[in-house]
Amino acid sequence: MTLNTFRAGPDERGQFGIHGGRYVAETLMPLILAVERAYNEAKNDPAFHAEIKYHHKHYIGRPSPLYLAQRMTEHLGGAKIYFKREELNHTGAHKINNTIGQILLARRMGKTRIIAETGAGQHGVATATVCALFDLPCVVYMGETDIARQQPNVFRMKLLGAEVRPVASGSGTLKDAMNEALRDWVANVENTYYLIGTAAGPHPYPTMVRDFQSIIGEEVRAQIMAAEGRLPDTLVACIGGGSNAIGLFHPFLDDRNVTLVGVEAAGHGLKTKKHAASIEGGRPGVLHGNRTYLLQDEDGQIQEAHSISAGLDYPGVGPEHSWLHDVGRVEYVAATDKESLQAFQLCSKLEGIIPALEPAHALVEVIRRAPRLKKDHLLVVNLCGRGDKDIFTVADALGVKL
Amino acid sequence: MNGGDGRIARRFAALAREGRGGLVTFITAGDPDAKTSAKILCGLSGAGADLIELGMPFSDPMADGPAIQAASLRALRSGMTLKKTLAMVKDFRKRDADTPIVLMGYYNPIYIYGAPKFLADARAAGVDGLIVVDLPPEHDDELCLPAMQAGVNFIRLATPTTDDKRLPAVLNNTNGFVYYVSIMGITGTRAVSTDHVRQAVTRLKRHTKLPIAVGFGIRTPQQAAEVARVADAAVVGSALVQTLAGNLDKKGKAKPGLALAVLKQVAALAKGVRGARGKPVKAA
Structure with a gap:
């Protein structure tokens, strides 16, 4: 391998080699592009980094x-x-590093409703937590199979004020929760921010989540x-x-x-x-x-x-x-x-x-x-x-x- | 190749001559099983469908509502594959040389089949166009451009969120017709408003000469008629798929009257669409 650096990715199409990209329905494209613009602006804004740093220290305990x-x-x-x-x-868990970053971005974008998918419930809890902190309504999609095996986290999310919506389709696990969150987003693009929990999904999410982590x-x-x-x-x-x-x-x-x-x-x-x-x-x-x-x-x-x-x-x-x-x-x-x-x-x-x-x-x-x-x-x-x-x-x- | 000489262009030209909007019907290939599905497919044109959208089943249909999700899973459980979907079109073409068929679905099965091989096989089977929900213009080099080169129309979805700034990008590499998604949301979940459709079609027509078909949220002959009055075609999917689902037995197998029930509904929709521009349809 003759690469000078492994840290330059992704390219302008959001790709790492053949991987990554933005394979989403047209309804979501303008929004994905808006998230990318907002993130690029935030990245260059010292005030955004200061906010993150403050929450790292005083809220997460970093x-x-x-x-x-x-x-x-x-x-x-x-x-x-x-x-x-x-x-x-x-x-x-580490999940809160990402949710703090993304919720601050969602606020910058003026979004008033947060949705998320969760598997084990750790990302759901981390999202519900920051939604409580910033007083934003939160809907978490979670597969029925996962709900059955992660009851404590389901209860935590509810205590934090989030609505947990069970997903019965497919295998009732993380991938199905993600499908359902995407369906919600397509239907509520104007006011809703989709807070993805892992370094996957359409560009810029993999990069953004990586940066926050x-x-x-x-x-x-x-x-x-x-x-x-x-x-x-x-x-x-x-x-x-x-x-x-x-x-x-x-x-x-x-x-x-x-x-x-x-x-x-x-x-x-x-x-x-x-x-x-x-x-x-x-x-x-x-x-x-x-x-x-x-x-x-x-x-x-x-x-x-x-x-x-x-x-x-x-x-x-x-x-x-x-x-x-x-x-x-x-x-x-x-x-x-x-x-x-x-x-x-x-x-x-x-x-x-x-x-x-x-x-x-x-x-x-x-x-x-x-x-x-x-x-x-x-x-x-x-x-x-x-x-x-x-x-x-x-x-x-x-x-x-x- | 701009698709101007294909079946889709010919069909829209014929509709224009007749002075009416068209009816586009959607069913999922292999739902609830290959045989029943083929029977419906072969009856659609006779029942009054002007164009046919045939769903390529996918395990994770992110842009679809519960009705079409269930259809996809039924088809996969019955053993449907992309290869069998193409074979189904090939059989259909032996009986019907004129009705355009558009395959609609998600990119992954095509990617795994291999885009060049898929395009060659689709073209040979008699497929006229493709709608691939999760392939925006940002990824045109993967399938859109090769499809247009191979003589398969690549039909684009435009949505209420596709603003005037983005529309040129969406309409840049496309042919056949433009599919306007009339609601923000997944298939079959919200009702469409005629005023919104009229405004949207007017806006799209400023940007393209291609025919405009409108779908998502059209359920009744009345709604189809209203849409066909202001657009070049109305697309009905979830409503048909629900009729199909209503004709399954407890084990999920087709009841004897299933195909007939779906085709009767198509006939009623076709009647609504055909009467739409002749005399005013009473508002619902």
Whole structure:
């Protein structure tokens, strides 16, 4: 690869290589273009950045710590393992980094109604939270299957004043919630802002969400320099749509010596049809406004994803990840439900930190990789969410009745 | 190739000579099964449809309301594929050399089929035009331009949000006709207002010489007549698909009278459209 930089994308069409773009119905096009214009203006406005910075510090509680996971390091006996503690953010995940940024943009645009899709409910909660903060009505679309397995988050969203609309179509998961949110947007373009939760969808969303999440990697950079006096050797993050991963990776894309590893959800295994690994188990296609790796059949029909983690249960992935895979800058691997459950328990017992099932997938790769690495190898894993929301799912999977 | 010599242009020219607006009907290929769907398809022209839109089923029809979503899923469950949709058109063409067929759907199945191969096969099967909901002019190089070169019309959707500034971009690479989406929203969910349609058609006509068909939200012969009075054609989809859905048994299989019920509705719509410009239709 002879690229000077991996950080220049997307191009003017919103594409990263062949991925990305703006594949949406005409009704939405003028609005998508308006979002892009507004975002470009905001990006160049110091007042916008000041507002974000204020909320990072006083509302989210940033910076989140970079924590040396000593017991896990000793247990695995290899690389020095750091956790980026995104689960300590207000609302318990990295999602709020993005919702704060987008709601400030929506306000700049004069929008008076917010809609969002959610899988695990983390993005729904993060959206409902900022809507409460800024006193904007909020409708969250959530698949019926997800509602059943994420009751605590559904209740949280309602407490925050959001309306949760169940989506019964398709598999009743994240992709169907996204379809329904897009349908709502088409019908309410004038007053409504669609607050997308991951680094996917039509341009400019993948870029915008990446920019709002890049605070993760920027902080890691400063924090590891302070702690170790040098850059990390390996970064690991889980990938559903991929917003926490791109946020961690993006500031390091041009540091060629930093190994970047994205972990997809292998569900019951990549050889079964029950997984959510779009990069390893899919091929490029067009869905939800962008071209990217998708789980689909030979007729181009989208297949249902499966993962024990609702937040990874999506048949696509953000377009920048697809491109980073194509150009070989990021390594993409997968972890099964079973492996993730083990990592979930190990982390809880060793570190006193109950991770969400999503970063438990990233921890699987840490557990695989760390023992083979030298003791001075600096490995940072993004602990992008806390596991409180998952205890019922985990209890159920372990055969425990609560 | 501007499509001026194709079936679509010929049909609109004939409608203009007759001094009436046309009726465009939508059904989804393979809904509820290939055989029943083919039976409806072959009866549409006889029942009075002037142009046919045939839906290419897709698992994630983002711009469609519940009726057409369900139609798409029924078709996929019955085993419909893009290849079989093209075969259906090919069979239809053996019986009907004149009625234009426009395939309508989403880009991904075409992308996976391979755009050049799809265009060649569609053209050979007798497809006259394409409406691809999620391919805006920003991505014209992928399918629109190759389609027009291959002699397949590429029909564009214009919507209430397509303002005068954007209209030229939308109408730049297109032929056949312009499909005006009369409501902001998904298919089959809101009612259309005749005043809005009249204004919109007048606005579009300032920008294009192509015929204007109006759809989304037209359900009754009365509404179809009102639209056909001010536009070149009225499109009816969800209402037909709902009649189809109303003629399924508990297992989702076609009841014996299904095709006939849909075609009877088409006949009633056609009667409304044909009477529209002759004498004033009483307002609803």
